[in-house]
Amino acid sequence: MADDEPDIPARTSGSQSEPEPAGEQPAEGGAPREQPGEPGQPEPAQTPGATGSPAAPAASGQTGTPGATGPVGADLPPVPEEDEDDPSALRIEQLILGSKRQYTPFQAARAAGVSMELASRFWRAMGFADVGQARALTEADVLALRRLAGLVEAGLLSETTAVQVARSTGQTTSRLADWQIDSFLMGLTEPPEPGMTRNEVTYPLVQLLLPELEEFLVYVWRRQLAAATGRVVQAMDDEDTVARRQAIAFADLVGFTRLTRRLEDDELGELVEAFETTAADLVAANGGRLIKALGDEVLYVAEDAGTAAEIGLRLIETMANDPTMPELRVGIAFGTMTTRMGDVFGNTVNLASRLTSIAPKDRVLVDGDCRAELVGAGAAPESEKETEDLSGYRYALQPLYQRPVRGLGVVEPWMLSRR
Incomplete structure (x- = not known):
C-alpha cells in the first residue's frame, strides 16, 4: 500500500569536480576553441x-x-x-x-x-x-x-x-x-521491410512527431498548472491550506498476485493498462485527481467526500460490467494530508490504505470523518431508521464492527452503497 512505500531516490548521476585534463x-x-589546421569551421558562439x-579538446587529431x-x-x-x-x-x-x-x-x-x-x-x-x-x-x-x-x-x-x-x-x-x-513508438518504428534497421525508420518518424508532441506536452502542462494554481489560490482564499481537509481514496484489484501467476506477461500488461486507463478517466471525469497508479492499485483525491464516494462507486460498477476484470475494493478517508512533489502522505492516507485492505470485494469502505461529511452535506442520512423517509438521500451507510488497525488504533468503518 502507498503508506508503506519507501521514498524512491532518483537515479544518481552527475560527476564530481575534477581538474581539467592536461594540455x-x-x-x-x-565552448571548445577551434583547433589549428581546421579552416572553414565556424568558431562556436559565445x-x-x-x-x-x-x-x-586535448588532441587536435581527435574527431x-x-x-x-x-x-x-x-x-x-x-x-x-x-x-x-x-x-x-x-x-x-x-x-x-x-x-x-x-x-x-x-x-x-x-x-x-x-x-x-x-x-x-x-x-x-x-x-x-x-x-x-x-x-x-x-x-x-x-x-x-x-x-x-x-x-x-x-x-x-x-x-x-x-x-x-x-x-x-x-x-x-x-x-x-x-x-x-513502450506504448506506441516501439510499434511505429518496427522495420516495414527486410533489410531495414530500426534506426532508419525512427529518424524520419521522430522528425515528424517531435514538434507535435512537444507542443502538446507544453499545452497539457499549462492546463495542469492552471488547474493546480486555481486549487491553491481558492484554498488560500477559503481557509488555511495547511489545515485543508480532503478525501483520499485507494482502489485496489482483488487477487492480483494470483493473476500474475496465471496470466502471460502481455495479458497482465493489458489488464493493468485497461484498469489504469479506466480509473484515470473516471477519476478525472467526476472531478477527482489521480495521484498515482501502482499496477493493481490507484490513489486519488477529491476536494469533498461526495466526489470521492461517487468515484469509488462508479469504479466498482464499471469494473463489475467488464468480465475480464477482477473484483475491486475501495477505501476512502477524509482529513488533512501532506502534499509533496505530486504525492500525498500522512495518517489520512494511511487510513484510506488500511480501509482498502479490509474492504470486502466490490465494496467501498469509508471512515467516520468521511461519513460525517456525507451526512453534513445531505448525501446520506444520520441513521437508517425504517420510520424515516430516506428517499432524498443518494447514499446508504452501514456501520461495521470496530476493529484495530495497525498504527492507527481502533477504527469504525462504514460500508457505502447507493440508495
Whole structure:
C-alpha cells in the first residue's frame, strides 16, 4: 500500500569536480576553441553569462563526438564523424536534443556559470546517469543549468526548491518518455521491410512527431498548472491550506498476485493498462485527481467526500460490467494530508490504505470523518431508521464492527452503497 512505500531516490548521476585534463586550454565563451589546421569551421558562439571557460579538446587529431557506450563514470570512446545520411542512434539523439555533444560535465558547469557541485545536484535530480568526464553534454544542457541557477540567483527559488523542481520534472518526464516509447513508438518504428534497421525508420518518424508532441506536452502542462494554481489560490482564499481537509481514496484489484501467476506477461500488461486507463478517466471525469497508479492499485483525491464516494462507486460498477476484470475494493478517508512533489502522505492516507485492505470485494469502505461529511452535506442520512423517509438521500451507510488497525488504533468503518 502507498503508506508503506519507501521514498524512491532518483537515479544518481552527475560527476564530481575534477581538474581539467592536461594540455587543454580554455576557450572564450564556454565552448571548445577551434583547433589549428581546421579552416572553414565556424568558431562556436559565445555563451553569455558564463563565469569560466571549458577546456578545448586535448588532441587536435581527435574527431567526432564521444558515444555513450562505456560504463558509468568511464570516458566514452569517440565515434566517427556523422554522415548526413547516417541514421545512427547518436544522430537521433542529436535530432531530439537539438545540438551535438561537446561538453564534459566540468565544462558545462563552467559554461553555465555554476559550481560543479550545484551542476551535479541538478544533474542527479533530473535522473541522468554519471558520464564521468566524457564530452556527452550539449548546449541545451548548459542552458538548462543556467536557467535553474538564474532562478536561484534572482531569489525566485531557493537552491533546495530548484533541486526539487529538477527532480519532480525529471521523474515525471522520465515515466512519460518510457510510456511513449513502450506504448506506441516501439510499434511505429518496427522495420516495414527486410533489410531495414530500426534506426532508419525512427529518424524520419521522430522528425515528424517531435514538434507535435512537444507542443502538446507544453499545452497539457499549462492546463495542469492552471488547474493546480486555481486549487491553491481558492484554498488560500477559503481557509488555511495547511489545515485543508480532503478525501483520499485507494482502489485496489482483488487477487492480483494470483493473476500474475496465471496470466502471460502481455495479458497482465493489458489488464493493468485497461484498469489504469479506466480509473484515470473516471477519476478525472467526476472531478477527482489521480495521484498515482501502482499496477493493481490507484490513489486519488477529491476536494469533498461526495466526489470521492461517487468515484469509488462508479469504479466498482464499471469494473463489475467488464468480465475480464477482477473484483475491486475501495477505501476512502477524509482529513488533512501532506502534499509533496505530486504525492500525498500522512495518517489520512494511511487510513484510506488500511480501509482498502479490509474492504470486502466490490465494496467501498469509508471512515467516520468521511461519513460525517456525507451526512453534513445531505448525501446520506444520520441513521437508517425504517420510520424515516430516506428517499432524498443518494447514499446508504452501514456501520461495521470496530476493529484495530495497525498504527492507527481502533477504527469504525462504514460500508457505502447507493440508495
